[in-house]
Amino acid sequence: xxxxxxxxxxxxxxxxxxxxxxxxxxxxxxxxxxxxxxxxxxxxxxxxxxxxxxxxxxxxxxxxxxxxxxxxxxxxxxxxxxxxxxxxxxxxxxxxxxxxxxxxxxxxxxxxxxxxxxxxxxxxxxxxxxxxxxxxxxxxxxxxxxxxxxxxxxxxxxxxxxxxxxxxxxxxxxxxxxxxxxxxxxxxxxxxxxxxxxxxxxxxxxxxxxxxxxxxxxxxxxxxxxxxxxxxxxxxxxxxxxxxxxxxxxxxxxxxxxxxxxxxxxxxxxxxxxxxxxxxxxxxxxxxxxxxxxxxxxxxxxxxxxxxxxxxxxxxxxxxxxxxxxxxxxxxxxxxxxxxxxxxxxxxxxxxxxxxxxxxxxxxxxxxxxxxxxxxxxxxxxxxxxxxxxxxxxxxxxxxxxxxxxxxxxxxxxxxxxxxxxxxxxxxxxxxxxxxxxxxxxxxxxxxxxxxxxxxxxxxxxxxxxxxxxxxxxxxxxxxxxxxxxxxxxxxxxxxxxxxxxxxxxxxxxxxxxxxxxxxxx
Numbered sequence: 443x444x445x446x447x448x449x450x451x452x453x454x455x456x457x458x459x460x461x462x463x464x465x466x467x468x469x470x471x472x473x474x475x476x477x478x479x480x481x482x483x484x485x486x487x488x489x490x491x492x493x494x495x496x497x498x499x500x501x502x503x504x505x506x507x508x509x510x511x512x513x514x515x516x517x518x519x520x521x522x523x524x525x526x527x528x529x530x531x532x533x534x535x536x537x538x539x540x541x542x543x544x545x546x547x548x549x550x551x552x553x554x555x556x557x558x559x560x561x562x563x564x565x566x567x568x569x570x571x572x573x574x575x576x577x578x579x580x581x582x583x584x585x586x587x588x589x590x591x592x593x594x595x596x597x598x599x600x601x602x603x604x605x606x607x608x609x610x611x612x613x614x615x616x617x618x619x620x621x622x623x624x625x626x627x628x629x630x631x632x633x634x635x636x637x638x639x640x641x642x643x644x645x646x647x648x649x650x651x652x653x654x655x656x657x658x659x660x661x662x663x664x665x666x667x668x669x670x671x672x673x674x675x676x677x678x679x680x681x682x683x684x685x686x687x688x689x690x691x692x693x694x695x696x697x698x699x700x701x702x703x704x705x706x707x708x709x710x711x712x713x714x715x716x717x718x719x720x721x722x723x724x725x726x727x728x729x730x731x732x733x734x735x736x737x738x739x740x741x742x743x744x745x746x747x748x749x750x751x752x753x754x755x756x757x758x759x760x761x762x763x764x765x766x767x768x769x770x771x772x773x774x775x776x777x778x779x780x781x782x783x784x785x786x787x788x789x790x791x792x793x794x795x796x797x798x799x800x801x802x803x804x805x806x807x808x809x810x811x812x813x814x815x816x817x818x819x820x821x822x823x824x825x826x827x828x829x830x831x832x833x834x835x836x837x838x839x840x841x842x843x844x845x846x847x848x849x850x851x852x853x854x855x856x857x858x859x860x861x862x863x864x865x866x867x868x869x870x871x872x873x874x875x876x877x878x879x880x881x882x883x884x885x886x887x888x889x890x891x892x893x894x895x896x897x898x899x900x901x902x903x904x905x906x907x908x909x910x911x912x913x914x915x916x917x918x919x920x921x922x923x924x925x926x927x928x929x930x931x932x933x934x935x936x937x938x939x940x941x942x943x944x945x946x947x948x949x950x951x952x953x954x955x956x957x958x959x960x961x962x963x964x
Contacts, residue, residue: 452551452930453552455551456552456930457930458550459547459550459551460929461931463476463477463892464889464928464929464931467890471890473660473661473664474889474891475657475661476547476892477889477891478661478891479543479544479547480544480653480654480655481657482665483537483540484643484655485657485665486533486536486537489529489533489669490530490533490537491636493526493533496523497523497526500514500523501515501582503582503625503628504621504625505584505621505624508583508624509585509684512527512583512585512680515527516677516680520677524678525670525673525677527677528676528677531678532678533669534698534699536665536669538572538573539698544565545569545725548562551894552732554729555729555730555732555734556734556785557761557785558759558785560648561646561647561649563726563729564642564646564648566722566725566726568642568646569722571635572639573699573702575631575635575636577591577595577699578627578630580696580699581624582627582628582631583680583681584624584684585680585682585684586681586683586690586691586693587693587694587695588684589613589684589686589690592613592684596608596613597610597711598711598714598715600711601711601712613686614686615686616685616686649759651757651758651759654891658891681693681694737785738786738812738813738814739779739781739784739786740761740790740791740810741779741811742776742777742779742809742810743810744768744769745807746807747773747796748795748809749764749767749774749775751777752795752912753777753809753810754777756789756793756864758787758895758896759784759785761783761784762777764776764777765778785895786812787861787862787864787895788815788861789864789865789897789898789901790810791810791811791812791815791865792864792865792866792902792905793810793912794808794809794810794912795809795912797809797811797817797867797869798867798870799821799869812861815860815865817867820870821870823858824837824858824870824874824878825878828856828878828879828880831853831856832853834881835853835855835880836854836855836856836882836884836947837856837858837874837878838855838856838858838886838940839857839859839860839884840857840859840863840887841859841860841861841886841894841898842859842860842862844886844888844889844928845928845930845931845932845933845936847886847936850933850936851937854944855940856880862887862893862894863885863887863899864899864900864901866885868906868912869912869915871906871918872914875922881922882923882944883924884940885902885924885926886928886936887902887926888929889929890927892929899927902925903925906923924939924943
């Protein structure tokens, strides 16, 4: 069994990120926005969708009426329309900002190699779909900025060999702009791109089980309130109406979406294509460029597999399928692991009803487990630690991606580290308390809503609270189990919570009674 000292913790960039996020957690708690960047991005799209529908009701989708209708929305009904327009703009900017933060966070935590490559690679088109979505939205205003964006966009497209005539000819003068072209851009922005975006998000989440697409309610209200305040104090307004026969004056650039155009003005359209394509391909190749250790794959042991399907239901990435039985036993199904999707989290071991250290078998086996962290070693480590240490020692089970429990001070703690706390079988908790004689068990994983393997903290909590199978046995006192979570480097806070937990055990005289039983048993 791997001890806490054998663990391979997060790399330096991930530890630095964890320290920054720990400060934010103190203010936001479980609603830390960094733990919900993906869900917040979708929420920002929701806001942009709702506000966009409102704006479309009053918008005139033609060259003659576009700018005037936007002006009317902005100024004649500023108390609703003006705020809605500003909210539409700022929610779109927020979506782009959140996408960038989401990408950076996954990169720093190196959650893009192995089976996670699919979500990483499918995220690249999402970025550019969002950028094109935003650029097409600027066309809709048809002010000086929109004209500048239209000309620059046309010059970019002219580099591609897809048009018989240069598209930029459509913007030589006011008379050359086709009403049909403007209607086409409106259709793309209002219908085409929204459909493509929804399909791209669905594809991005295709290999993720139980994705979080809704942030916590308090975070939703807080973000909406912040965007509303920004919309009131910094309302969005239009530039003068588009006039292709005149040079545009001073313009305010939205750097979230229009960054490529100043770059294009400083270089050339070909250079912009080369830089954007190169950066995208480089990012997409990172899962295979970054070094990665070979990870073991969960293995199914059919003599202990009853085909219950708990492991398949709990797997965060859908790596386990239930297929017809092949060994002739009197069960309909058996578990089968897809090596291409397994991330070596071990959550399936905690899901298996056969994962019980109480079973009188040597070596101890279970229906599905990780080769490098077998259940038999888990039981042996619990037994060995309880026999060698102080009688009042508390068992601390940690996570390889969170606080290093081997650094916790004091002899009255026995520590083990697992790939994920979701790997802990509920029967193992009862075994540690009732059989091995520990006065209490501490299970400490990643911070709230920030499990490295997505669902480990959620499933172990549901099992301990007897809300999900397999459940913690009712004869195991719930007050003797502490389930918590901290980011890497927060040893001091974890130690303080463990000390308080020990005091609660002593106050209930459980520590003394358990120690007496262990002395009598020895």
